[in-house]
Amino acid sequence: xxxxxKEKYAVxxxxxxxxxxxxxxxxxxxxxxxxxKSIDKIFKKYNERSNIGALSYSNILLFKVILLQTWYNLxxxxxxEQLNDRISFIKFLKISIDxxxxxxxxxxxxxxxxxxxxxxxxxxxxxxxxxxxxNLIVKNGAIVDAxxxxxxxxxxxxxxxxxxxxxxxxxxxxxxxxxxxxxxxxSDDIDAxxxxxxxxxxxxxxxxHLVNYDGYFLGGxxxxxxxxxxxxxxxxxxxxxxxxxxxxxxxxGYMSKKNIQLLxxxxxxxxxxxxxxxxxxLTAEEIVRNKEISKIRYRIEQSFGLLKQHFGYEKMRYxxxxxxxxxxxxxxxxFNLKKAVYSIARDFxxxxxxxxxTI
Numbered sequence: 001x002x003x004x005x006k007e008k009y010a011v012x013x014x015x016x017x018x019x020x021x022x023x024x025x026x027x028x029x030x031x032x033x034x035x036x037k038s039i040d041k042i043f044k045k046y047n048e049r050s051n052i053g054a055l056s057y058s059n060i061l062l063f064k065v066i067l068l069q070t071w072y073n074l075x076x077x078x079x080x081e082q083l084n085d086r087i088s089f090i091k092f093l094k095i096s097i098d099x100x101x102x103x104x105x106x107x108x109x110x111x112x113x114x115x116x117x118x119x120x121x122x123x124x125x126x127x128x129x130x131x132x133x134x135n136l137i138v139k140n141g142a143i144v145d146a147x148x149x150x151x152x153x154x155x156x157x158x159x160x161x162x163x164x165x166x167x168x169x170x171x172x173x174x175x176x177x178x179x180x181x182x183x184x185x186x187s188d189d190i191d192a193x194x195x196x197x198x199x200x201x202x203x204x205x206x207x208x209h210l211v212n213y214d215g216y217f218l219g220g221x222x223x224x225x226x227x228x229x230x231x232x233x234x235x236x237x238x239x240x241x242x243x244x245x246x247x248x249x250x251x252x253g254y255m256s257k258k259n260i261q262l263l264x265x266x267x268x269x270x271x272x273x274x275x276x277x278x279x280x281x282l283t284a285e286e287i288v289r290n291k292e293i294s295k296i297r298y299r300i301e302q303s304f305g306l307l308k309q310h311f312g313y314e315k316m317r318y319x320x321x322x323x324x325x326x327x328x329x330x331x332x333x334x335f336n337l338k339k340a341v342y343s344i345a346r347d348f349x350x351x352x353x354x355x356x357x358t359i
Contacts, residue, residue, distance in 0.1 A: 026338070026341055026342075027088055027089075027091065027092040028091070028092075029341045029344070030067075030092070030337055030341060031092060031094075033130075033131075033134065033136075033340065033341065033344075034127070034130060034337070035130060036060050038126060038130065039060065039063070039123065039126055039127070040058075040059065040060050042119060042122050042123060042126060043059035043060075043119070046059075046113075046117055046119070057102050057106065059110075061093050061094075061095070061102075062102060062106070062107065062110040063110075063123070064092060064093055065079060065083065065093070065102060065107055065110075066107070066110070066111065066114075066330060067330075067333075067334055067337070068082070068083075068089055068092065069107070070311060070330055070331055070334040071311075071334055071338060073310070073311060073312040075104075075317070076104035076105075076107045076108050077104045079104075079107065080101070080102070080103050080104045080107065083101035083102070084101055111326065114326060115322060115323060115326050120326050120329045120330060120333075121329060123329075123333060124329050124330075124332060124333045125241075127333050127336065127337060128216075128218070128333075128336060131216070131336060131337075131340050134340075136340040136343060136344075137212065137214075137216045137218075137336065137340070138212065138214065139212060139218075139242075139243060139246070140212055140213045140214065141212060141213040141246060141247055141249065141296070142210050142211070142212065142218065142237070142240065142242050142246050142247070142248050142249065143210065143211050143212075143213065143248075143249045143250070143296065143297050143299060143300040144208075144209070144210050144233060144236055144237075144248060144249070144250045144254065144300070145209060145229075145250065145251060145297070145300045145301065145304070146206045146207060146208045146209070146229040146232070146253075147206065147207050147209070147304045147308075148195060148197060148202050148204060148205070148206055148225055149204050149205045149206070149207055149222075149313060149314065149315065149316055149324075150202060150203065150204040150314060150315040150316065151189045151192035151203050151204035151205065151315070151316055151319070152189065152315060152316045152317060152318060152319050153188060153189040153192065153319055154203060155203060188319060189319040189320065190320075191205075191224055191319075191320050191321035191324070192204050192205060192224060192225065192319075193205075193224035193225045193226035193227075194225065194226060195225035195226055202225055203225070204225050204315070204316065205222050205223065205224060205225055205316060205321070205324055206222065206223050206224070206225050206227055206229070207220055207221075207222050207304075207313075207328055208220060208221055208222070208223065208229065208232040208235070208236050209236070209300065209303075209304075209332070210236050210237065210240040210242070211299065211300045211303055213296055213299065214299070215299045215300065215302055215303040215339065216303075216336050216339060216340075217303065217332035217333075217335060217336055218240040218241065218242065219236055219237075219239040219240025219241070220236065220239075220240075220328055220329070220332055221235065221236065221239065221325055221328065222321060222324045222325045222328045223321070224321070229253045229254060230253060230254055230255075230256055230258075230259065233248075233250070233254055233259050233262060234262055234266075237266065237268065242268070244266075244267040244268070245267060245268070245269065246268055246269065247268070247269035247270075247271040248263055248268050248269065248270070248271050248272070249271035249272075249293050249296055249297045250271065250272045250273065250297070251272075251273050251297060252272075252273045252274070252275040254272050255272050255273065255274060255275050259272060260272065271293055273289075273290045273293050273294070273297075274286040274289065274290060303335070306335065307331060307335060311331050311334070311335065313331055
């Protein structure tokens with residue numbers, strides 16, 4: 001007989017403090033600004049997860065555990081330990097202090113369930129939808145860029161084949177954007193690939209992302225590190241639900257005749273930085289244009305930096321492109337939630353002071 005974990009659903013929307021350093025207050029704020037019932041509707045038609053673990057936990061509880069794990073950069077065993085130790089985590093899950101909490105195997109199986117049913121994309125879109133409705137995410141433009149993430153594994157033998165250096169930005173050379181063709185033996189992360197970037201060898205993946213002008217993630221996906229950024233522009237725009245007429249800002253690595261034609265065809269405005277053609281220099285107008293784009297485009301690099309510094313995204317936690325795409329999407333979702341909560345405190349100028357949040 002499956003025994004259900006006791007969950008406490010009563011929520012007190014009382015006066016609370018929102019602080020950029022208060023972890024307890026941050027978790028309370030997330031519970032206030034997110035409509036968990038709408039998120040739970042996404043899970044309703046999936047019943048097979050009911051047999052995960054010795055106890056039956058709600059999908060929302062397990063989803064919250066995944067969020068905690070991402071915000072605090074915890075492994076499955078580490079988050080299991082923290083669930084039994086940290087009062088703030090218990091309060092966020094809305095369970096009594098003596099209630100059982102999921103173990104690491106249950107958490108892992110739930111993640112597999114999200115992957116199998118492709119639910120992580122729906123969860124990302126639903127959270128963004130709610131943040132847009134609350135005017136926390138504003139569709140004020142789009143910035144595209146890519147970042148390299150190391151594989152969770154290292155190959156145990158040397159590479160064979162041709163390696164091409166990534167992003168030669170000084171001059172247009174579309175042939176340099178081709179994928180590397182190398183053979184890697186004895187690595188169980190078969191979707192990872194080699195890349196040379198700024199003279200350093202990297203083995204892993206690339207995250208291709210699109211953010212708005214405030215740095216919120218609107219879409220993103222993962223490929224092997226050897227995949228050219230230039231060839232991913234159309235996919236990243238489509239999966240980000242960018243409105244027609246939006247200016248797409250991008251660095252010189254995306255500069256090609258094909259991409260300029262693409263933006264025109266899908267009715268987007270061209271905000272790609274220009275790089276010099278062979279044996280020619282940039283015009284004065286192009287130099288000014290590049291500087292203006294750079295004043296906004298750097299914000300996606302800030303978002304990448306925060307992901308890597310605070311979410312442990314310098315290296316993948318899992319192996320295989322499918323699981324890495326799940327990890328990437330959950331990290332984007334978690335980042336947006338955290339950024340939204342902190343922006344509330346900042347916008348009201350109430351750092352370390354008490355404010356009211358209504359939903």
